Amino acid sequence: MKRITCESCGHVNPEGTVLCEACGKPIEKNQHIDGNKPGKLLNMRYEGSARRSQTYNKSVIDKIWNFFSSVKVGVTLIVITLIASAVGTIFPQEMYIPPNVDPAQHYADQYGILGKIYYQLGLHNLYSSWWYMILIAMIGTSIIIASIDRYVPLRRALKMQKPKRHKAFLQKQRLFSESENISAEDVEHVKNRLKKQRYKITEQDGHILAEKGRFSRWGPYVNHIGLIVFLLGALMRFIPFMYIDDYVWVREGETAVVPDTDQQYYVKNKDFIMETYDENDERYQEAIQKQGGAVPSNYQTDAVIYKASGEAVTGEDPELEKVKEGSIQVNRPLKFDGYALYQSSYQLDEFESMTFKIHETDDESEEALASFTVNLMDPEYEYELDNGFRVVIDQYFPEYYMDDGTPASQSKYPRNPAFVFFVYPPGEETPEVSFAGIGRNVDASGENDYKVGLQNFEVRDVTGLTLKRDYTLPIIALGGLIFMIGVIQGMYWQHRRVWIHPSDSGVMLAAHTNKNWYGIKREIEKAIDGTGVNMVEDQQEIKQ
Amino acid sequence: MLSKVEEAKKQKQRKKNLRLLFRSSILLVLLAAVVFALVSNFTKDKTVIGVGTEAPNFKLERLNGEGGEVSLDDLKGKGVMLNFWATYCGPCKEEMPYMESLYPEYKEKGVEILAVSMDSNDLVVNRFVDKYELSFPIVRDNGGQVLELYDVGELPSTLFINADGEVVEKVSGELTLDRLEGYLKKIEPQ
Missing domain, CATH: 1.20.5 (Single alpha-helices involved in coiled-coils or other helix-helix interfaces)
Structure with missing residues (x-):
C-alpha cells in the first residue's frame, strides 16, 4: 500500500486521500477524485478521506465491492425499483383478483390485450418475482457496502484531524476571513464565546479548532442500519414460525381446525352477527338514503378457541380444552398464544335443515299428511313418519345443478340442496320416486299419488376468519424507529467547525458546516463581536 | 534496511x-x-409432503366393507395408494372405476388403495360407493384435517406410498388407467 506522507505536517495518509487527514492540505495528485479545481473551494464531502478504496481494484471481490459501493449504482437501482413498483400498480396484482377465476382469462377479459401481455410477462405477481426480489436485495447490498465504505474513512478522518490546519485548506473553505493585528486577548475572547455556544475547543501551538455536533455526521449511517433491519424483518416473513397468514371458514355451531397450527387449535363459531345502522335514527337517515339500503354497522363472530390435548392421531376427534372465548369484530381480533383471528368475510343464510311434507297429489290445499326434517350436514338414510309413511333418501345434492342431463352437486355445502326421495306409502313395498329441492317438486313417473313439498327450512351463517401471526412486526417497527432516529440525527443537528489560525501579523478564520450555513454565520458573528477579527466571507456567494 | x-x-x-x-x-x-x-x-x-418425504400417519373411520378404523401405520409393509376425492368432483368419478378394476389384482400383490372423501356427510359417500360398487376402503375426512396435513389443494390428488411409508409419487388431477397401473407397480412391495 502506497502511503502518502503530507509534505506540510508529516502525517501519513492512506492511499487515495484527497485532503490530509491531520492538517487538511490538499494532496496534489489526488484532487481529481473529488473534482477539486485550482482557485475553487474544496469539496468537503467525507472530509476528503480515502473512501471507497477505489484504489484497490484487483480481485473479483474488490470489483463487486466497488460496484455496490458506488452511489451512482445505488441511485440507479432505486430508480429501476421505483419504476418496476409503479408498473405493478397498473393492473391489480393476482392476490386482489377474485379467487375463483382463471387469472389468464381474467386479465384478458378485464383489461384486453394489455392485460394479456401484463399476465404473460408475469407482472401480475410482480412483487414476489425473482427479479424484483433481486433488485431489493441489490439495494440492500448497496446500502450496506456503500455505508461501510464511507463510514470507516470518514470516522478515521474526523479522528485524525488536528487543530493546526494548512493555509490552503483554510483559504479554500467556504467561510473564510483574514484579519491583521489581532491581540491574544481578542483570540481568547472569540474562543470563549465559541465555548459558550457549546463548541468543543482543541488547541495546538496557538491554533484553535472549535467543533460541535459531530454526531450528526453519523445520521445517514444510523438511517441505513434502520433500513437494513427493516429489510431483515421483511425477509423473516418467509420463516413460517415468524409469519402466518391463512384463512378458515366456520359454520355456526361448528368447530373447525385452525390451519397452520399443526392441528393444535380449533375454533368454534357460536354465532355470527351482522348488524345494520338503525333506519329510524335521525342521525343515520341521510346516509342510509344516500347508500340506497341498509348500512352494516357490525360484523361479529362469537367464537371459542380450543386446544387439542393428548396425543390424538390426525383424523381422530381430539380432546379439546377451551383456551379462550370472545367476540371477533372487524379490526378487533381474538388473540391466543401468539395467533390472532380476524373477522374478514361471511356468508349469510346457508341452509341448515329443511322440513318436507307429504300431501296427496290432487289435494289443492296441499294438506300435510306427514312431515320430516332433514339435517343437511348429517342427513339420515331413512325417516319413519306418522300415518305409516316411510321416506328413504336415495340421492342428496348439497349444491344441486344439472350436469349434462344428470343431477349433480357442485360442492359439499348445502347452498342449493335437492333430494331424490323414495316415498313408501303406508303398507306399500314399492316406493314412489320424488325429486324435491328449493322451488322444485318433480314427480319422476307422473303417476305418484303423493307429493313431497318443502314446508320449512332453517338457515345459518358462515364466518370467514383470517389467521395471522406476525412476529416480524416488532423487528420492522424497530427498523423504522432506527431509521427515524438517523433522520433526526442528521437533519436537526449540524456538524460545525471553526478554525482559528494565527498568521505572521494576525489570524485566519475559517468555518465549515455540513448544512445550515446561516446558522454557523450567526454563531461566528456572536463570537467575534467586539473584537478586531473580521467577519467571515461566504466565498461561494461572492463567486456567484 | x-x-x-x-x-x-x-x-x-x-x-x-x-x-x-x-x-x-x-x-x-x-x-x-x-x-x-x-x-x-x-x-x-x-407442498410440505412431497416425493421422498415420509407419509404422516392418520386414522379415520371406514365407511364401507367391514367398517372399523383405518390408520396408515396399520398398512406399513404394504404399498398404499392414497386418493383424495369427493362425490361432487367430476374427474374423481372418472378414475374411481379404474381403481376398482385394478384393486383385486394389486391387493394380492400387497398394495392397498385408500380413498379419503372430502364430503360433508356419510350418506352421499355411501350412495356413491353403492352405485360404483367400490370394494377398497373408503374413509371420510370430516374436518379436512388429513387434507390439511397432506397439504392437498386440488381434487382428485393421489399419493403413492411404498412399503417403507415413503411417498414415491404425487399426482394432482385425474389419472388414466395406464398411468394408474404404472404407479401401482412402483409401490409393489419387493
Missing part, C-alpha cells in the same frame, strides 16, 4: 488478505440472505 522493507511488505500482504476476507465474508452473508429469500419464495406454495 532490508528487513524493514520486508516487514512493510509483509504488513501490506496481511492487510490485503484481511481486506479480502472482510469483503468476501460480507458479500457471502448478503448472498446467503438473497438465496434464502428466493428459495423460500419459490417453495412457499409447494
Whole structure:
C-alpha cells in the first residue's frame, strides 16, 4: 500500500486521500477524485478521506465491492425499483383478483390485450418475482457496502484531524476571513464565546479548532442500519414460525381446525352477527338514503378457541380444552398464544335443515299428511313418519345443478340442496320416486299419488376468519424507529467547525458546516463581536 | 534496511488478505440472505409432503366393507395408494372405476388403495360407493384435517406410498388407467 506522507505536517495518509487527514492540505495528485479545481473551494464531502478504496481494484471481490459501493449504482437501482413498483400498480396484482377465476382469462377479459401481455410477462405477481426480489436485495447490498465504505474513512478522518490546519485548506473553505493585528486577548475572547455556544475547543501551538455536533455526521449511517433491519424483518416473513397468514371458514355451531397450527387449535363459531345502522335514527337517515339500503354497522363472530390435548392421531376427534372465548369484530381480533383471528368475510343464510311434507297429489290445499326434517350436514338414510309413511333418501345434492342431463352437486355445502326421495306409502313395498329441492317438486313417473313439498327450512351463517401471526412486526417497527432516529440525527443537528489560525501579523478564520450555513454565520458573528477579527466571507456567494 | 522493507511488505500482504476476507465474508452473508429469500419464495406454495418425504400417519373411520378404523401405520409393509376425492368432483368419478378394476389384482400383490372423501356427510359417500360398487376402503375426512396435513389443494390428488411409508409419487388431477397401473407397480412391495 502506497502511503502518502503530507509534505506540510508529516502525517501519513492512506492511499487515495484527497485532503490530509491531520492538517487538511490538499494532496496534489489526488484532487481529481473529488473534482477539486485550482482557485475553487474544496469539496468537503467525507472530509476528503480515502473512501471507497477505489484504489484497490484487483480481485473479483474488490470489483463487486466497488460496484455496490458506488452511489451512482445505488441511485440507479432505486430508480429501476421505483419504476418496476409503479408498473405493478397498473393492473391489480393476482392476490386482489377474485379467487375463483382463471387469472389468464381474467386479465384478458378485464383489461384486453394489455392485460394479456401484463399476465404473460408475469407482472401480475410482480412483487414476489425473482427479479424484483433481486433488485431489493441489490439495494440492500448497496446500502450496506456503500455505508461501510464511507463510514470507516470518514470516522478515521474526523479522528485524525488536528487543530493546526494548512493555509490552503483554510483559504479554500467556504467561510473564510483574514484579519491583521489581532491581540491574544481578542483570540481568547472569540474562543470563549465559541465555548459558550457549546463548541468543543482543541488547541495546538496557538491554533484553535472549535467543533460541535459531530454526531450528526453519523445520521445517514444510523438511517441505513434502520433500513437494513427493516429489510431483515421483511425477509423473516418467509420463516413460517415468524409469519402466518391463512384463512378458515366456520359454520355456526361448528368447530373447525385452525390451519397452520399443526392441528393444535380449533375454533368454534357460536354465532355470527351482522348488524345494520338503525333506519329510524335521525342521525343515520341521510346516509342510509344516500347508500340506497341498509348500512352494516357490525360484523361479529362469537367464537371459542380450543386446544387439542393428548396425543390424538390426525383424523381422530381430539380432546379439546377451551383456551379462550370472545367476540371477533372487524379490526378487533381474538388473540391466543401468539395467533390472532380476524373477522374478514361471511356468508349469510346457508341452509341448515329443511322440513318436507307429504300431501296427496290432487289435494289443492296441499294438506300435510306427514312431515320430516332433514339435517343437511348429517342427513339420515331413512325417516319413519306418522300415518305409516316411510321416506328413504336415495340421492342428496348439497349444491344441486344439472350436469349434462344428470343431477349433480357442485360442492359439499348445502347452498342449493335437492333430494331424490323414495316415498313408501303406508303398507306399500314399492316406493314412489320424488325429486324435491328449493322451488322444485318433480314427480319422476307422473303417476305418484303423493307429493313431497318443502314446508320449512332453517338457515345459518358462515364466518370467514383470517389467521395471522406476525412476529416480524416488532423487528420492522424497530427498523423504522432506527431509521427515524438517523433522520433526526442528521437533519436537526449540524456538524460545525471553526478554525482559528494565527498568521505572521494576525489570524485566519475559517468555518465549515455540513448544512445550515446561516446558522454557523450567526454563531461566528456572536463570537467575534467586539473584537478586531473580521467577519467571515461566504466565498461561494461572492463567486456567484 | 532490508528487513524493514520486508516487514512493510509483509504488513501490506496481511492487510490485503484481511481486506479480502472482510469483503468476501460480507458479500457471502448478503448472498446467503438473497438465496434464502428466493428459495423460500419459490417453495412457499409447494407442498410440505412431497416425493421422498415420509407419509404422516392418520386414522379415520371406514365407511364401507367391514367398517372399523383405518390408520396408515396399520398398512406399513404394504404399498398404499392414497386418493383424495369427493362425490361432487367430476374427474374423481372418472378414475374411481379404474381403481376398482385394478384393486383385486394389486391387493394380492400387497398394495392397498385408500380413498379419503372430502364430503360433508356419510350418506352421499355411501350412495356413491353403492352405485360404483367400490370394494377398497373408503374413509371420510370430516374436518379436512388429513387434507390439511397432506397439504392437498386440488381434487382428485393421489399419493403413492411404498412399503417403507415413503411417498414415491404425487399426482394432482385425474389419472388414466395406464398411468394408474404404472404407479401401482412402483409401490409393489419387493
